[in-house]
Amino acid sequence: xxxxxxxxxxxxxxxxxxxxxxxxxxxxxxxxxxxxxxxxxxxxxxxxxxxxxxxxxxxxxxxxxxxxxxxxxxxxxxxxxxxxxxxxxxxxxxxxxxxxxxxxxxxxxxxxxxxxxxxxxxxxxxxxxxxxxxxxxxxxxxxxxxxxxxxxxxxxxxxxxxxxxxxxxxxxxxxxxxxxxxxxxxxxxxxxxxxxxxxxxxxxxxxxxxxxxxxxxxxxxxxxxxxxxxxxxxxxxxxxxxxxxxxxxxxxxxxxxxxxxxxxxxxxxxxxxxxxxxxxxxxxxxxxxxxxxxxxxxxxxxxxxxxxxxxxxxxxxxxxx
Ligand code: PMP
Numbered sequence: 001x002x003x004x005x006x007x008x009x010x011x012x013x014x015x016x017x018x019x020x021x022x023x024x025x026x027x028x029x030x031x032x033x034x035x036x037x038x039x040x041x042x043x044x045x046x047x048x049x050x051x052x053x054x055x056x057x058x059x060x061x062x063x064x065x066x067x068x069x070x071x072x073x074x075x076x077x078x079x080x081x082x083x084x085x086x087x088x089x090x091x092x093x094x095x096x097x098x099x100x101x102x103x104x105x106x107x108x109x110x111x112x113x114x115x116x117x118x119x120x121x122x123x124x125x126x127x128x129x130x131x132x133x134x135x136x137x138x139x140x141x142x143x144x145x146x147x148x149x150x151x152x153x154x155x156x157x158x159x160x161x162x163x164x165x166x167x168x169x170x171x172x173x174x175x176x177x178x179x180x181x182x183x184x185x186x187x188x189x190x191x192x193x194x195x196x197x198x199x200x201x202x203x204x205x206x207x208x209x210x211x212x213x214x215x216x217x218x219x220x221x222x223x224x225x226x227x228x229x230x231x232x233x234x235x236x237x238x239x240x241x242x243x244x245x246x247x248x249x250x251x252x253x254x255x256x257x258x259x260x261x262x263x264x265x266x267x268x269x270x271x272x273x274x275x276x277x278x279x280x281x282x283x284x285x286x287x288x289x290x291x292x293x294x295x296x297x298x299x300x301x302x303x304x305x306x307x308x309x310x311x312x313x314x315x316x317x318x319x320x321x
Contacts, residue, residue, distance in 0.1 A: 001023045001180065002022060002061045002295060004022060004128070006069065007022075007058075007126075007130075008128055008129040008130075008131075009094060009095075009096055009128055010022055010094060010126065010127070010129075010130040010203070011093075011094050011095075012089070012090070012093045012094055012101075013025050013090070013124060013125070013126045014086045014089060014090045014093075014124065014126075014197070015122075015124045015125075016056060016077070016122060016123060016124070016126040017078075017086075017125075017249045019090075019093050019178060019252070019283075023317075025105075026122060027108070027122075028108070028109040030107070030109055030111065030112055031106065031107070031108045031109050031113065032107035032108065032116045032119040032166060032253065033106035033107050033108070033110075034191060035112065036165065037162065037163065037164040037165025037167075037168060038104060038106065038163075038165065038244075039104055039106035039114060039163070039164035039165075040065065040069050040070060040071075040072055040104075040105045040106075040161065040162055040163055040164065041065075041066065041068075041103065041104045041105070041162050042062070042065045042068075042101075042102065042103045042258060043061075043100065043101075043102060043199075043259075043260045043261055044056070044057075044058060044061045044087065044100070044101040044102075044103070044160060045098070045100055045101070045130075045260050045261075045305065046096070046099040046101060046127075046305070046319060047098050047305045048097040048098045048306070049300050049306055049307030049316070050307060050319060051223070051307060051318050051320070052097075052319060052320040053091055053099065053318075053319040053320070054095060054305075054307055054316040054317060054318045054319065055087060055088065055091070055101065055316070055317040055319065056225050056260075056304075056305045056315060056316060057155060057227065057315050058084055058087060058088075058128065058317040059084065059317070060079075060223050061260075061274065062083050062084055062087075062103075063080070064160075064161075064223070065083065065103055065105070066080060066160045066161070067104070067161060068081075068105075068161035068202075069105050069121075069212075069222040070178070071158045071161040071163065072161075072190065074107070074121045074164050075121055075125065076103055076105060076121060077121060077122055080163070080272075082144075083103060083125075084126065085086070086103075086123075086125050087101050087102070087127075088104060088303075088319045090125050090154035090269070091319050092319060092320070094127050094136070094187070094202060094217050094283070096128070096129060097128055098129060099127040099128065099129060099130075100117075100127065100128060100129070100130035100260075101125065101126075101127045101260070102125070102126045102127070103124075103125045104123070104124045104125070104306050105122070105123050106122050106124070106164070107119040107120075107207055108120045108121070108122045108169055108269070111121075114207055116261065119162065125237070126206070127244065130261070131223040132262075132263075133199075133259070133261035133262045133263075134184060134257075134262055134265065135183075136182055137140050137264075138183065138262070138265045138267060139190055139265065139290070139298075140145070140177060140266075140268075140289075140290060141265075141266040141268030141269070141289065141290050142184055142257070142265060142266070142267055142269075142290070143182045143183050143267075143271065144177070144182055144183065144185065144186045144197070144233065144267050144269070144270055144271070145177035145180045145182035145184070145185050145186065145251075145270075145271045145273055146182050146185075146186045146188065146246060146271070146273055146274045147173050147176060147177070147185050147186065147187055147188070147273060147274065148174075148257075148273055148274055148275070148276045149169070149173055149187070150187065150188055150189055150195075151169070151187035151188070151189050151190075151195035151196065151218045151219075152166065152169060152218065153189065153190045153218050153305055154215060154216065154217075154218045157182055159215070159218050159220055160215055160221060161277060162209070162219075162220070163224075165205075167199075168200075168263075169198075170198030170199055173185045173187065173198055174198045174199075178281075180271060180273065181271075182271055184197055184198070184200070184257070185197060185198050186249075186270075187218075187248050188274055189217050189218040189245060189261060190215070190218070191243070191269050192245075192246070192321070193212065193213070193217055193243045193245055194217070194243075194244040194245065194246060195213070195217055195218045195219050195249070196213075196218075196219040197257055197259070198263075198265040199261060199262070200222070200257040200258060200259040200261075201219060201220075201221070201222045201224070201225040201257070201258045201259060202244070202249075202255065202256070202257060202258075203225065203228065203253055203255070203256050203257075203258060204244055204248055204249065204252045204254070205252060205253050205254035205255070205256075205291060205293045206248070206251070206252050206253050207238075207239045207253070208237065208238060209239070210228075210232045210237050210238070210239045210240070210242060210293065210297075211239070211240040211241070211242065211248075212225055212227065212244070212246060213241065213243055213244050214241050214242075214319045216243075217243055217244075217302060222258060222259055222260070223260065224258040224259050224301075225258045225259075227301065227312075227315065228258050228264060228300040228301055229241075229285035231297060231300045231301060231304065231312075232293075232297060235296065235297075235300065236313070237293065239276065246272065246274060247299060249267075249270055249283075249285075250270060250271075250272075250283040250285070252285055252286070253286050253291060253293075253295045254266065254286065254290075254291030254292075254293050255267040255268075255285050256286065256294045256297070257292075262286050263298070263301060263302070263305075264293065264294065264297055264298040264301045264302075265298070266285075266290035266294045266295075266298075267285060268284065268285050268288050268289065268290065268303060269282065269283070269284050269285065269288065270282070271282045277282055296305075
């Protein structure tokens with residue numbers, strides 16, 4: 001009934017403690033989350049390793065998931081250990097070697113006032129084989145559009161929580177970027193500095209220093225960002241955390257996106273539409289090709305998630321152990 005063309009190898013879903021067929025999950029039209037975005041979610045990847053599939057930084061993802069749920073004042077019917085086990089179970093049930101895992105908590109069917117006083121909190125976990133988020137060609141570099149819209153400010157909302165409703169801004173701005181002929185969007189924040197992509201963090205390389213921003217710039221501090229910063233430092237690269245300006249992007253030696261879905265990919269071209277009413281400006285990052293530091297960090301990251309870097313083995317949760 002439900003075509004799985006965009007969910008390769010998805011067969012079963014974990015829903016409130018039961019393993020159901022892909023077509024058998026029921027969410028009523030009057031569920032609170034469908035109307036107001038009152039859901040929280042995670043995006044997690046498992047990778048094929050010599051010891052079978054391993055989930056990357058599962059515990060950190062579930063900690064963030066439960067933090068997001070707390071922001072929405074959800075009484076979660078499962079604890080952290082249950083959710084970790086369920087994520088691994090859903091990979092096994094779908095017989096996946098590598099997977100994207102999507103835990104979702106939502107206020108379900110009850111009342112429809114803004115306060116979900118009669119809505120049960122439901123947990124649903126799915127997994128499928130999701131390839132390169134921005135396409136295979138993204139590895140050669142993506143073209144980004146700096147939006148005229150500013151990222152929701154951290155004093156206005158919890159930007160460190162993955163709340164369904166927050167992603168409305170990500171979706172409409174991602175659509176704008178594509179209308180502009182670009183691969184992805186970049187948000188500035190209300191201060192006019194660089195914030196993040198709709199589902200990615202941004203790292204700059206300048207004069208050998210790997211730099212990114214933090215939560216004070218209205219971003220979600222991604223688990224990939226933090227892992228890549230650590231890997232960079234371990235490789236002997238200098239790292240720095242602080243505000244980044246729009247000018248820093250065009251003047252960078254290298255630029256990259258990081259995120260669970262996107263992994264580590266170079267940004268090689270920028271269309272700046274951030275000043276409403278002024279003509280858009282194009283700039284090419286350095287020579288327009290993926291730079292050596294980005295390539296080195298991508299390679300080290302992919303080896304890490306694939307279990308080929310023993311020093312980061314504690315970041316992997318082996319599904320069959
Ligand atoms: N920013 C936003 C808004 C995101 O949705 C994501 C994806 N979770 C990221 C950054 C990157 O986070 P992570 O590396 O934890 O996937």
